[in-house]
Amino acid sequence: MKILFYNLNRGRNDLDGLVNFLDFQKNLVDVFCFQEFENEIEERLNKILLGFQDNVEKGFTKFKFKKKRDTGDFDNCIFVSSKFHDIKFYEISEEGFNKAPIIWVSFFNRNSKWNILNFHGLPEPGDKLDTEERVLASQKIIEISKNLEGKVVVGGDFNLLPETKSIKLFEENNFSNLIKDFKIDTTRNENAWKLYPDCKQLFADYVFTSKNCNVLDFEVPKNLYSDHLPMIIEIS
Numbered sequence: 001m002k003i004l005f006y007n008l009n010r011g012r013n014d015l016d017g018l019v020n021f022l023d024f025q026k027n028l029v030d031v032f033c034f035q036e037f038e039n040e041i042e043e044r045l046n047k048i049l050l051g052f053q054d055n056v057e058k059g060f061t062k063f064k065f066k067k068k069r070d071t072g073d074f075d076n077c078i079f080v081s082s083k084f085h086d087i088k089f090y091e092i093s094e095e096g097f098n099k100a101p102i103i104w105v106s107f108f109n110r111n112s113k114w115n116i117l118n119f120h121g122l123p124e125p126g127d128k129l130d131t132e133e134r135v136l137a138s139q140k141i142i143e144i145s146k147n148l149e150g151k152v153v154v155g156g157d158f159n160l161l162p163e164t165k166s167i168k169l170f171e172e173n174n175f176s177n178l179i180k181d182f183k184i185d186t187t188r189n190e191n192a193w194k195l196y197p198d199c200k201q202l203f204a205d206y207v208f209t210s211k212n213c214n215v216l217d218f219e220v221p222k223n224l225y226s227d228h229l230p231m232i233i234e235i236s
Contacts, residue, residue: 002233
């Protein structure tokens, strides 16, 4: 099974390239978890990913959580392969997630239950360091995850640097940090660095897995479609 996490930056940098990349990935990936999923990109991806509904082995089921900030809409969205069984979607937007809600999907793949959580953390302040709200969000995600039956994968744009308490909490609570374990050198690209040349941040995005997950591979392909890089995890 393959899962792709990707902040699409609302498709602003290279929409055609982004759509072509995801069109290719649809034959390889079983679960797509998007952040900043908006407007034109949604219309085009709906045609690509929802266009197979007559074939359950290739179709996807979609769930979107619409969230608003002062600077616009920053929706989270999950597309999950219809070949899985007992697919259910959830959202949490209570205190601690009022500006950074988390959505997730649970399903059965053969006899194993999976929970894939898609998170887009608070972008402010831009230093991507700990704040009370950010730490609380990490604590709540961990609390939710511990109460889930089966295997857990948590990923997305956390808007955090690796040395923060908010990130280390996952490692301290028995999660594998795939960015660290696979020695990924960055999850950003020059589209981000050109905007803030005096503050070059290499990380914002992460994938964490529960210890009962057998991770076969994890990659962060380099491209310039967004100002983030896609993260692709393969699990047996």
